[in-house]
Amino acid sequence: MMHKMNSVHAKKKVRQYSDEYLLFGFIPATHDERLPFCLLCHQCLTNESMKRGRLENHLKAKHSIHVNSKLEYFKSLKEKFEKRSTINSLFSARSASKDRGLEASYEISLLIAKCGKNHTIGENLIKPAISTFLKVVLEKDDQDLKSMPLSNNTIPMENIISCAADGAPVMMGKKNGVLKLLKDDNPQMLLVHCVIHRQNLVSKKVSPVLNETLNAVIKCINTIKANAKCELDGKALVSYLADIFEKLNVLNKELQGTNMTLVNSKAKIFGFISFLELSQENISVKKFEQFYWLNKFEVTDATCLVIVEHLKIMVSDFNFRFSDLKEINYPSWMTQPMLVDLSDVTMEYQGELSELQNDDSIKALFKIKRTMMW
Structure with a gap:
């Protein structure tokens, strides 16, 4: 019995790449060396496929004309793949020097701050001193030094095309907020309020009838669990609340993550708005298939009106809070x-x-x- 439990909790075996797999056209994937990557079709297989037999079967099934190819052929494919142009090489090479200058600017500014000196010393003393050292001692051009910003006004305001912020008053204040002051200096700047924050604000907007029902659920949940015979008024409304909050939670999770962009966020938000508009029509004619819990109850006309009204409020609130996002047109x-x-x-x-x-x-x-x- 203990042996079975140990085997269940045993760690899954992770297979490692072997140089002999190149004979079948496979190299370790660049983003994860535990995954085999086919040089012929650029397909990335699972770690379970990191076996000689499975890789050989892939070559025979999908690239039969290369079954008898020599190792030198696959080595040439590997060399060509490693020398390929990448997104980073195409777009970031030219900015490498500027990035180093920006990093140096940060380190010098940090030293100035630690010494308690005025930041203008960087532009008035440190930068000229470095330039003199490069020319006199190292006999080098100080051209790269120009890319190192140390002044207070190095970045032209018109170069700041957009700024995103949360809902804190210091950021969003209409009179002295950071975004307001930035907008005064650059009227063309795109200001974006945090997408997830606004989505949360919409989910909190509940009509009085639904809010009363929600509060009753929160206060009585322990009593309901203790007494099976206790029946809660407005079962349909409770079911609807469970469904709509579940969908809002799913939307909230989809908006999170390091890989989420403003392009993806816009698609998620306005896709959800379209769903809410469609739900209004369906619930008006008592079609509840899109709402799992609500579909289990008999819903009266009065309850349908309450739900439809809430959906209208949500659509209106979403459109109001994300009006700026709707106006953004991506190339x-x-x-x-x-x-x-x-x-x-x-x-x-x-x-x-x-x-x-x-x-x-x-x-x-x-x-x-x-x-x-x-």
Whole structure:
């Protein structure tokens, strides 16, 4: 019995890559070395497939013409794959020097702050001193020094195109809030209120009838569990509340995560608004299939009216709070970089997008990750 319990809780075996797998066209995946990656179809298999037999079967089933290919052929494929153009190499190489300058600026500013000196000493003394040292001692050009911002007004306000913030008064204040002051200096700046915060505010807006029902549930939940015969008035309303809050919780989780972008957030929010509008029509004609718990009860006309009214309030509140998000139009090359017509793209990005559209490795990456490849 103990042996069975130990086997259940035993850690799952993680298979490791072996150099001999290259003979079947496989290398370890760049994002996770525990996964085998096919050099022929750019497919990433599971760790369970990290076996000689399974990798050989993949080669025979999907790439039969390469079954008898020599190891040198797969080595050349591996070398070509490792030298491929990547998103980082295309877009970040030119900014490497600026990034180092920005990092140096931060470190010097930190030293100035620790010494309790006025920040202007960086521009008036430290920067000229470094320039003199480079020219006199090292006999080097101080061109890169110009990319190191140390002054209070290095970044032009018109270069700040957007700013996101939570609902704190110091940020959102209409008179002296940070966003208000930024907007005064740059009227074209896009200001975005935290998407998740606004979604939470919408979920809290409940009509008096539903709020009374919700409070009754909260106060009486222990009594209801203790007494099976206790019947709560408004079972249908309680069921509806359970359903709608479950859907709001799902939406909230979908809006979280490091990989969530403003593009994805907009799609989630306005997709949910469309669902609420459709639900109004369905509930008006007593179609409750989209609401699991509500569908289990007989719902009166009066209850339907309460629910429809609440859905209308939510739609109105969502549209009001996310009106700025609705007005944002993203360029097509952000979501469909492989399909966009280069003639419709500004000259600034045509060259880089042309490289993207003709790079097979990036095409394969886009098929797997879509916009997450950025």
